Amino acid sequence: MMIKLCISTLLAIATSYLFLTTPTPLSTYHSLFISNSLSSNESISNHLKTLTKRPHTAGSEANSEAASYVLSVFTSSNIHSHIASYDVALTYPLSRSLVLTPSPHEPPFSFTLKQETYEGDPYAYVADEVVDxxxxxxxxxxxxxxxxxxxxxxxxxxxxxxxxxxxxxxxxxxxxxxxxxxxxxxxxxxxxxxxxxxxxxxxxxxxxxxxxxxxxxxxxxxxxxxxxxxxxxxxxxxxxxxxxxxxxxxxxxxxxxxxxxxxxxxxxxxxxxxxxxxxxxxxxxxxxxxxxxxxxxxxxxxxxxxxAILNLTYKGQQVMATIQNVIGVIEGAEEPDRFVILGNHRDTWTFGAVDPNSGTAALLEIAQRLGKLQKRGWKPRRTIILCNWDAEEYALIGSTEWVEENREILASRAVAYLNVDCAVGGPGFHALATPQLDELIIKATQQVTDPDNSSQSIYESWTGSGSSPLDRGADF
Missing domain, CATH: 3.50.30.30 (Glucose Oxidase; domain 1)
Structure with missing residues (x-):
């Protein structure tokens, strides 16, 4: 239910920048966009399961496989897509130790520095793939x-x-x-x-x-x-x-x-x-x-x-690793040189069910729904760019390198950026935005019914719950 709440809200925000170029009323596409007729919770659930089946730190084979999956979903949704690769400096641990000597009269104690699995953990069989x-x-x-x-x-x-x-x-x-x-x-x-x-x-x-x-x-x-x-x-x-x-x-x-x-x-x-x-x-x-x-x-x-005395030793290795941003483009019909960008990162330190892949699953669901709307004759007024970033956890690397490579064109053509990292995590709705998007988010949440309370909108649940107002921040 929370996945539906989050995705409905994100879809409403995204479509607030889209305009119709066919005789069909815009409200019809808006309603279809957030309805259950285009997809179901099972679709987004399958995306999340696929993305989180293995740990996938930036630069790893598993993360490359996840990039291929994202690309396949984009292309199968009739979205022109490609991978933007960069060779960047990433670090990984080679050895670590931490020894505590509580006092001169007590023997030293060596910490295992290990995270434990739990009984019934469905991912325990790949726990050894998690980076130290x-x-x-x-x-x-x-x-x-x-x-x-x-x-x-x-x-x-x-x-x-x-x-x-x-x-x-x-x-x-x-x-x-x-x-x-x-x-x-x-x-x-x-x-x-x-x-x-x-x-x-x-x-x-x-x-x-x-x-x-x-x-x-x-x-x-x-x-x-x-x-x-x-x-x-x-x-x-x-x-x-x-x-x-x-x-x-x-x-x-x-x-x-x-x-x-x-x-x-x-x-x-x-x-x-x-x-x-x-x-x-x-x-x-x-x-x-x-x-x-x-x-x-x-x-x-x-x-x-x-x-107490601590003896800490860390040895790391810096390598040049290839990271992969997955970029999908839906060209605008009236203002193709104006960009609305929706993005989220894919890499994670472990499995990343919430951070970031609740957001990547949302991104893929949005891509599929936009693809289905295109088959029904819809086109956005402005160009939509869907971005799945790599190596965010290290230093926002994937998005930063892409922006540095496309700095001039983005400075003159980008209209807005919407970020969907950690799309689902606990009850309630929360949003962060620059002031230019405040009104858009408020209007979007007013148009979407709260799936946990059909008698009111997400906006009413949000403002009535005592939640914090719109905050300022970014993680992309």
């Missing part, structure tokens, strides 16, 4: 030092530590995910003098606290769950800042990339909530402030330094 937990573009190296707890690793958190006399220089810091970008957590730690960073998902923020059940019984991150992501501080291929990674283009060396100031200069690792809590139990020193504390049943958080 790591930070993309992390600095390779070894860091050894007393542990200091730095809350979320913000600048103000370091000022708090400075105020109470805690020196971070030469330590390995333990930080919580949340509040700021993980790359800034590492950057702030380096600027404070730390030699390494461990970032964990605190149970209070991501595990449902001390009461709520975690997955698969509930929605919360399980104790062994780890947030993987990039610590690169810019967008696009780090070796081609500002220009497309195509052909025999000029590239920066690794030393030149480092001088750009966007890659971390100390090693880091992401760990689970369970591992983070184990480290926390070994930290002494002053008690952290109340708003730095964890769940009610968590240990008392102290800031250190020590007596």
């Amino acid at each position: 937990t790591f930070h993309a573009y992390a600095k390779s190296g070894t860091a050894i030092g007393y542990v200091v707890y730095v809350n979320y690793g913000r600048v103000e958190d370091y000022l708090t530590l400075q105020r109470i006399g805690v020196n971070v220089s030469g330590t390995v810091v333990l930080a919580k995910y949340g509040e700021i970008f993980r790359g800034d957590i590492v950057k702030n730690a380096y600027e404070a003098g730390a030699v390494g960073v461990v970032i964990y998902s605190d149970r209070k923020d991501y595990g449902g606290g001390d009461q709520a059940p975690w997955f698969p019984e509930g929605k919360w991150l399980p104790p062994s769950g780890v947030q993987v992501g990039s610590v690169y501080g810019a967008k696009g291929d780090p070796t081609t800042p500002g220009w497309a990674s195509s052909g025999e283009c000029e590239r920066l060396s690794e030393d030149e990339v480092e001088k750009e100031g966007n890659v971390p200069l100390i090693p880091s690792l992401p760990v689970s909530g369970a591992d983070g809590e184990k480290i926390m139990r070994s930290i002494g020193g002053p008690i952290a402030e109340d708003d730095w504390q964890g769940s009610k049943d968590a240990p008392t958080y102290r800031v250190g330094p020590g007596p």
Whole structure:
């Protein structure tokens, strides 16, 4: 039901920029576009199952297979399509280790750094294809030092530590995910003098606290769950800042990339909530402030330094990998040189059921419905471009390289970009937009019936639920 809600809303937003060039009233095509007569929930469900049957990190064979699937759906929907490939610098983990020595009188403990499957997990048989937990573009190296707890690793958190006399220089810091970008957590730690960073998902923020059940019984991150992501501080291929990674283009060396100031200069690792809590139990020193504390049943958080010592080692490998954006084009009948672009990324760190492939499944459903409308005589007024991006998780690379390659034409012809990453995830409707699209989203949601409450529109459910108003943001 939530898939239908999300797709209906996205279709309404997309068609708000489409105009009819045949005698059939526009409202007829709008109604047909979002009706069940063109397709069913089974169609979008099959797309999602196909896209998530294997882990498919950017640069992997599985992700290339997923690109071929997207291309086949576009072309079978009578949409002129092609793959736009780029050779870009991606990093992968070669080895990782994290050893905790709680005190001089206790033996060291080596973390497994492994995410566990669960009983009945239908994907356990391909779990070994999941890339090891790591930070993309992390600095390779070894860091050894007393542990200091730095809350979320913000600048103000370091000022708090400075105020109470805690020196971070030469330590390995333990930080919580949340509040700021993980790359800034590492950057702030380096600027404070730390030699390494461990970032964990605190149970209070991501595990449902001390009461709520975690997955698969509930929605919360399980104790062994780890947030993987990039610590690169810019967008696009780090070796081609500002220009497309195509052909025999000029590239920066690794030393030149480092001088750009966007890659971390100390090693880091992401760990689970369970591992983070184990480290926390070994930290002494002053008690952290109340708003730095964890769940009610968590240990008392102290800031250190020590007596615990962490030994962190990470070795990564940078390779030139081919990424594949899938591009589909439906030419406009009246303004073919004006573009309405709908996009989402395909790559993921693991299986990507929500992020991103609930959005890719939505994109494919939209493509199929647009194809069926074309068979009934409909044509858009403006050209529609459907984009399935690659390597978004690393640094928005696929979309950035495509824009850099087509910068001039997009600057003069693009009308709007609609992004459908994480199309479905929990109850309710949420949207982010630039101010120019506010009115469009409001009108679109007013035209679509809430599938969970047929007596009102999505707009009425949205505004009546106390949800946040339209926010500003992008992930493409």
